[in-house]
Amino acid sequence: MQARKKGNAQGIDVSRYQGKIDWKAVKAAGISFAFIKASQGKSYRDKTFIGNAQAARAVGVLVGAYHYVDDSAKTPEDARKEAANFVSVIDSAGGIASFDLPPVMDYESNKSGLSKAALTAVAKAFLQEVERLTGVRPIVYTYPSFIGNFSGLSDYPLWIARYSSTQVPPGASGWSRWDFWQYSDGSTGGTLPSETRKVAGIAGPVDLNEFDGTVDNLRARFGKRTAAPEKESVKDAVFQVDGKTVGKALLSGSKTNVPLRVLATAFGVSCNWDNSNKVAYLDGRKLQSVQLVEGAAYVQLRPIAESYGAEVSWDAKNKIAALKLKGDK
Known part of the structure; x- marks a missing residue:
């Protein structure tokens, strides 16, 4: 897959673990976008999601929501229930039209020991249900060590995690490029253009991400959509x-x-x-x-x-x- 390049839009992803965030300071530090955890499993909802989404949008940070598919999802029906939980949380924060970036499926664990076919079926059911409910094609987030479990999903935009300053994510499962790269967990991996992993406005470590293009490219690629065509x-x-x-x-x-x-x-x-x-x-x-x-x-x-x-x-x-x-x- 492609390397990072100068001028790419910088972003973070956050959840309740980041605690209170000063989004004005985050924006001033050069962060252009943020993915915020909304939900996990069939019922869990991140208590900081709505507040973070509203505060980030208020200062001009482009916002997207993500859902963690947990190990309780063993069948496509389980996946659809998780998707319903995710979309319900998005609705509580103003609905999909109030978000700048597509919804994200975070799928990275297989403690249940599902086969590759079963993992793909769960992923596909979740993605299709989210798209059916929102009208927006979701993004797939995962790790290089997990992506090989998927097949037939490469039409979805990819957000890949690889914590490195030099090694690019490898192509796999039909994907040959990334839209977003999570290059650091805030402690290891690559650094921001300012050569630090610290983001002002956040007390501890935070995941660092990069979009393959400028902020204007990001807006053009995933700009706001209206539910009804003109x-x-x-x-x-x-x-x-x-x-x-x-x-x-x-x-x-x-x-x-x-x-x-x-x-x-x-x-x-x-x-x-x-x-x-x-x-x-x-x-x-x-x-x-x-x-x-x-x-x-x-x-x-x-x-x-x-x-x-x-x-x-x-x-x-x-x-x-x-x-x-x-x-x-």
């Missing part, structure tokens, strides 16, 4: 299920949105629209990225399809968004 950017397309046209698709940039009820019918699950609260549910689960078009609720196709094990393809020439259900040839 009207002028929306284009019509055809939505097909197993080769049959079932409705209209709406295109906005790289996002494909389809009618909620049509998608629910395709998967054979229930859906409903709570008009008073403007909230949609699919199979009893709340959806966050929803838009109303001519009285119909539209939702993002890909994250929902992937959570059900289905495949999505795009025919650019004929403007067809195609869904192939699980098991179909």
Whole structure:
């Protein structure tokens, strides 16, 4: 993978272990972004998350949230419950739209002795559920010694930990580059451009990170997203299920949105629209990225399809968004 370079945006990641943080001093020390621990497992919530997120945003630090997948996650269903806990905590801090950076899956432990296939299944279920609930593609955080457990996840942005001032993280499991590199735990590894590991405003050690690009590059790569596409950017397309046209698709940039009820019918699950609260549910689960078009609720196709094990393809020439259900040839 690539080396660090001069001018890269510098960041930190924090949790309750850092105690009281002076975010104004952190910002003045040259820190541009921060990932803040939100949750762990199916129910744990970091008590400092909301306060840290609000204080960091107030001084202009770009903020993202991360969740630690613990060893109690042994099945995809366990992973989806952890994802629900994570998104619930994000909601309590203002919702995904109030964060500058994508949500992060921190997966680095296997004390349960799961196989590589089982670990990948847990990771994939967590990532897909977070994307389904938020409409934002998550980031994968892990270590070089753990990344080899994953397969088929390299489409997700990578945040890799390797505490060194000279050794770059090795390519693995389909990843050949990193978006974020955690190069120090505050005690060992690389140093900040100021040649120190100490960050003003934080009493003890803190993890140090670097984005592969400038602060402007970081904003461009992971800038704020709106839940609903702008009207002028929306284009019509055809939505097909197993080769049959079932409705209209709406295109906005790289996002494909389809009618909620049509998608629910395709998967054979229930859906409903709570008009008073403007909230949609699919199979009893709340959806966050929803838009109303001519009285119909539209939702993002890909994250929902992937959570059900289905495949999505795009025919650019004929403007067809195609869904192939699980098991179909």
